[in-house]
Amino acid sequence: MKLTRLLTNKLTSFWFLSLAAVASLFLLTAFISFMQLTSEFQQQKVTELETMLVHHFESGESSMPLDSWLPSVLSAYKVTSLVLKDRGKTLYEHHAKEDSSGFVYYESQLNHGSNLSLSMKLPQPFKMYSFSWLPLIVFLTGIGFIVLFVRSGYLWLSTQLQGIEDLAVRSKLILNNDYEQALAEKGHGKPRMINRALTHMLLELDDAQKQRARFDQFIRSNTFLDPETGIGNRLFLKNRLDALSNDRGMMAPGVLFLLEMEDLDLLLQEIGEELIDEILLQTISDINQILDSQANSIFSRRSYNQFAIVVPQISLKDVEKLAAKLLKVCLNHQLPDGISSDDFYHIGAAYFKVGEAKEQLIEEAERALRAAQFQGSSGWFMYDKGAVDEELAKGSVRWRSFLEYALVNRRLVVFSQPVVDSDMETHHLEISSRIRDNQENLIRATLYIPMAIKCGLTPQFERQVIETVLFDLLGDRNDTKTKYSVNLSLDTLMSRAFIRWLKTTLLEYRHLTPRLIFEINEDIVVHNREQLASRLDMIRKMGASLCVDRVGQEVVSTQYIKECHFDLIKLHRSIVRQIHLRQENQLFVRSLIGGLYRTEVQVFAEGVESFEEWQTLKILGVSAGQGSIFSDPVEEV
Structure with a gap:
């Protein structure tokens, strides 16, 4: 330009x-x-x-x-x-x-x-000889006409060449892969035919990209979604359970519900497919409304008449309330004449805690479902095996007091885990946090963050994490290159006070801002895109990078990645887990990377635990990985 x-x-x-x-x-x-x-x-x-x-x-x-x-x-x-x-x-x-x-x-x-x-x-x-006034006036008039002609010609030529400069601006934007800005800069490029041709090609390219995003979503939908109900299928459930567990068992407490509709296949022959579809869609809609308040919940279809619901980070008391709600909305459905709901819905529940095996969890949920069916009427059943997490069972008042004490006394402990590229060089360090209690024990983030969300203290904790990164880690004069990524939650991004503080802080430390990466959950971005657009744009204009993590947790269009101008994306561990053995997960990654062709978005992977997974990811085109194969989180002193 x-x-x-x-x-x-x-x-x-x-x-x-x-x-x-x-x-x-x-x-x-x-x-x-x-x-x-x-x-x-x-x-x-x-x-x-x-x-x-x-x-x-x-x-x-x-x-x-x-x-x-x-x-x-x-x-x-x-x-x-x-x-x-x-x-x-x-x-x-x-x-x-x-x-x-x-x-x-x-x-x-x-x-x-x-x-x-x-x-x-x-x-x-x-x-x-001397000039008289008349020749002098004629001479000066001629000089004036020459100057005027030259000036007019100069302005005319500059105006004509401005059209070429407009074309150069658009061409530069296209070469920089900024197609949206190039399409917006229609200008008055000349020759006009070339300018119109560029506009036409950009419109065609924009439509092709949207078609590609829809096609990618179609591929993933047919891989991970049930075609009749639109919720996750059996493969989707398996991937998500794998993501919640590792070699040592489940990584967080929670519950697995199995909901079964009695003899639904026989009922299909009696009342027809149309009424059955109506019953299924109504049941799924009501259950989704209940699960909207449960963060990171999983809802999928295991078989024709059986559905699975996984809710992590929930106490035993809340499990009983949730089971009662699920059964209530199911019993409120109007079934066709001649069909009673008294012996139609059965729910089996298996509560699990950290370290329990995934296979044992599914087996216990199936036994609980059989027990609920043996009771003879619609209801739910859960074996009481004493799996209550004592820390999670604390009351909300005790949790609030403890979390406020941790904030005031700065009991937050920061951990970092490297994100390594294909050359085994550290691209950046992802920051996580834990809380140190009075007994010097570390309380994991999967335990205290859900309680912080309930108590409305998430913005304060994440602000303290950012302050630690800025003042302690980025302030190290011996290290001027390492980048750090910090996770932001929905409550934090929607907090006006936090956004004002963040804007002021980034302005004050603008020399450190390019070394910051802010990560946002894909589920948050997809469902709150309009509310978060201005906030994400502010962070990007300040010079920090944007990353969307847990990509693949839901089946959604990837068009939001380009619209929100994310710099990085991180694949969810459910996609990465044993990817060398799962062709459908490889298809997902190929489709995702193909949809981001000609963009500068880098694709990273979370939860890499084996050499085979890392090799497969590199072959598929993933730029960097993060997981136990490289390093576990290390406490930053």
Whole structure:
């Protein structure tokens, strides 16, 4: 763009200088011609005077004294000085009043039958003539018209070349893959046909990208969603359970519900597919409304008449309330005549805690479902195996007191985990946090963050994390390159006080801002895009990078990644887990990376735990990975 403007300026300047040079050459030629003409005119007068003197002496008119006629002639010719000699003897001498201007000297021999010599002094020929007002006005008017013409031509050429600069602006944006801005910059590019062609191609490209996003969503929908109900399928449930567990078992407490509709397949033959679909859709809609208040919940279909619900980070008391709500909304449904809801819905629940095996969890939920069916009427059942997490069972009042104490006394402990690229170089460090209690025990984030959300203290904790990163980690003078990523929750991003503080802080430490990466959950971005657009745009304009994590947790269009201008995305661990054995997960990654072709968005992976997973991810085009294969979270001192 700068080069194009520079060339435009050079072209207009060359044109202007060319016209100025022509005009100057014209004036110079006229001036030289004027001097030459006056000089020749003066030379003619000198020749005429010499002829007159020769004629005077040859015609025998020597008896007529020179004083009688020569002075008037010399005055007419403006001769300043004249000396006429014969063999060294002065015959006539004339001297007029001189001024301080320059003179021209003439000396010649009059050899026409005599030995006369003549010497004269005349003023400079071009000084003998002066312009009158009329020629001067004509001359100045001509100069004015020339200047006006040159100026008008310069402005016209600059206007014409501005269209080329507009085309250069759009071309630069296209080369930088900023297609949206290039489409918005329609301008007045010239030639107009090229400008319209660019607009047409950009519109076609935008539509093709949207079609690609819809096609990618279609692929993922057919891979992970149940085609009849639109919720997750059995494969989706397996991936999400894998993400909640590792080799040591489940990583957080929670509950697994299995909801089964009794003899739904036999009922299909009696009442038809249309009524069955209506029952399923109504049941799914009501359950989704209940699960909206449960963060990170999973709802999927295991078989034709059985559904699975997983809710992590929930206490045993809340499990009983949630089970009662689920059963209540199911019993409120109006079933076709002749079908009773008293023995139609059965729910089996299995509560799990940290470290329990995933396979054991599913087995216990199936046993609980069988027990609920043996009871003979619609209801729910859960084995009481004493799996209550004591910390999670604390009351809300105790949790609020403890969390406020941790904030005031800065009991937050920061951990970092490296994100490693394909060259095994650290791209950045992701920051996580824990709380140290009075017994010097560390309370994990999966335990205290849900309680902080309930108590409305999430913005304060995340602000303290950012302060620690800015003041302690980024303030290290020995390390001026390492980048750090910090997670932001929905409550934090929607807090006006936090956004004002963040804007002020980033302005104050703008030299450190390029080393900050803010991560936002994909679920938060997708469902709150309009409310978060201005806040995310502010963070990006301040110089920080934006990352969306847990990508693939839900089946959604990836168009939001381009619209919100994210720099990084992190695949959810449910996609990464055993990806070398799962063709459908590989298809998801290929589709995602293909949809981001020609963008600068980098794709990273979370939860990489084996060499085979990392090799497969690199082959698929993933830029960097994060997980236990590289390093576990390390406490930052």
